[in-house]
Amino acid sequence: MDTRLIEHILKIAEEKSITKAAEKLYLTQSALNQQLLHLEQELGTPLFNRSKTNWGPTPAGEIYLEGAREMLRVKQQTYSRISDLTHGYKGTIRVGMPPVRGPDMFIHVYPVFHQEYPNLEVVPYELNVFEMQKQISQGNLDLGFMSLFESQRDENEYQNLYREEILIAAPESWDFGDWVVPGENCRPALPLQALKGRPMILLRKKTTMRPILDKLFRARKVTPQILFDTANPATILEMVRAGISCGIVAESTAKGYEKGIRYYSLDKPLHWNVAVSYPKGAFLSKAAQRFIALAKTYWIEKEGKKTD
Numbered sequence: 001m002d003t004r005l006i007e008h009i010l011k012i013a014e015e016k017s018i019t020k021a022a023e024k025l026y027l028t029q030s031a032l033n034q035q036l037l038h039l040e041q042e043l044g045t046p047l048f049n050r051s052k053t054n055w056g057p058t059p060a061g062e063i064y065l066e067g068a069r070e071m072l073r074v075k076q077q078t079y080s081r082i083s084d085l086t087h088g089y090k091g092t093i094r095v096g097m098p099p100v101r102g103p104d105m106f107i108h109v110y111p112v113f114h115q116e117y118p119n120l121e122v123v124p125y126e127l128n129v130f131e132m133q134k135q136i137s138q139g140n141l142d143l144g145f146m147s148l149f150e151s152q153r154d155e156n157e158y159q160n161l162y163r164e165e166i167l168i169a170a171p172e173s174w175d176f177g178d179w180v181v182p183g184e185n186c187r188p189a190l191p192l193q194a195l196k197g198r199p200m201i202l203l204r205k206k207t208t209m210r211p212i213l214d215k216l217f218r219a220r221k222v223t224p225q226i227l228f229d230t231a232n233p234a235t236i237l238e239m240v241r242a243g244i245s246c247g248i249v250a251e252s253t254a255k256g257y258e259k260g261i262r263y264y265s266l267d268k269p270l271h272w273n274v275a276v277s278y279p280k281g282a283f284l285s286k287a288a289q290r291f292i293a294l295a296k297t298y299w300i301e302k303e304g305k306k307t308d
Contacts, residue, residue, distance in 0.1 A: 003075055006068045008035055009047065013065050014140070016054050069139040076142070077283040092121045093288055096132040096144035100232060101252070105145070109294040117287050129208045136277055143288060144277045145295060147250065148208040156277045161296045164303070166209065166270040167254060167263045168195070169237060170246040174262075183265040190264035192220045199245040201236045204229045208272070213248055216270070237261065252303045274299060 011021040018036070022029040040046050047061035057065055079091055097106060106124050113122065125132075125141065129152070132144040136156050145161075168190050170176070179194035202224065203210050210229070217224055227245055230236060236247035237257040250272070254263055276292050278284065284292075 003072060005035055005039065006071060008032060009039065010065065010068055010072075010140075012036065012048065012055060013057055013061070016056065018048075018055060073139050073279060073282065076139075081283060081285075092123055092142075093291065094123050094125065094140065094142045095291070096125045096127050096135060096141045096146075098129065098146060099126040100234075101147075102126060102145060105295055105298050108298050109291065112294055113291050116290065120287055122291070128206055130206065133277065136279055139279055142278060142282075143292065145274070146208070146277060147272055147274050149212055149272045151212075152208055155280050157280055157282065158275045158277050159292065160273045160275045161292075162300055162303070163271050163273050164251040165265060166272065167249060167251055167265060168246065169240045169249055169254065169257075169261050169263055170198075171240055171243040172260050172262050173243060174198075174246070180264070181267065184269055185265070187263060187265050189267045189269075191267040192217060192222050195224065195246060196222050197225060199227050200224045201227050201239050201245045201247045202229050203233060203236070203249075204231050207231070209248070209250070212270075212272075216266075255303065 008021070008025060008027075011025055012018050012032070015021040015024060018032055019029055022032045025032065036047070043060065043064070045060040046058055047064055048055045048057055076091075095106070097103070102124070103126065110122060113120075125135070127135065127144075129144075129146040129148055132141060132146055133154050133156060135141045136144050137154065144156075147164075167187075170190075176190060176194050179190055180188050181190075183189035202213060205211065205214075227239075233247075233249045233253040234257075236245075236249055237253065239245045240247050241257065241260040243260075252274075254261075276295070278288075
């Protein structure tokens with residue numbers, strides 16, 4: 001099933017530029033333009049609005065792109081089912097992962113997976129969660145590993161791998177007095193009101209954690225004194241350990257950052273899920289299921305987590 005033309009048209013839409021698409025496809029712009037012109041001639045209508053800065057799809061183009069993504073999804077599912085039947089696993093699994101915790105998982109999981117499925121190519125993409133969700137919906141990713149809250153799920157399929165708590169991290173020298181109360185587990189708890197006026201570093205707004213934290217701060221009528229925000233939770237914990245600020249991080253981030261830092265649960269404990277997502281209605285081959293199982297085992301053993 002030759003779908004190269006479909007994939008080329010989708011690349012133009014993805015890059016919003018025929019020049020950039022040609023570069024990514026290792027084609028000359030002239031060759032790619034000829035493919036597009038022949039297709040448009042066959043359909044009797046242009047698929048893209050030509051522009052120097054943005055090749056947006058026309059209404060006919062939107063219809064074509066929707067059908068093209070569906071055809072590639074059907075192809076992938078068909079090939080996956082045949083591979084499961086014949087054990088002749090070939091092709092590609094496109095895997096999205098967060099830039100911070102994803103690469104470490106991949107370099108541990110891939111060698112084992114490659115030994116079991118040597119003819120399958122696994123292509124990793126480091127993306128934030130919201131971009132991963134978009135790429136999964138468009139059929140550009142087969143799997144996406146992400147951390148998110150239940151309210152942030154979209155129409156894609158999800159499997160929870162494990163659940164982890166969101167914690168307040170503060171310098172060991174900071175005294176919160178009577179604000180500290182017993183938590184639901186062995187860790188003390190702290191309401192967000194105790195952080196009022198305290199310097200703080202938070203994850204950026206494009207992360208899945210930040211919008212939920214902003215919502216909690218508004219609900220508690222607390223305006224956080226933010227020094228700056230960052231994409232890397234390790235930066236938060238280094239600043240906390242230096243006594244410069246407090247922060248809020250996922251429990252797994254605390255591993256290796258115990259010295260000089262005290263961790264608190266929120267007074268109403270907050271959790272999110274580390275999950276794997278894939279397109280709605282997609283057939284997961286045994287190979288894809290194996291990759292998921294390896295990733296889950298790696299994280300459970302590394303973080304010492306319990307499944308949800």
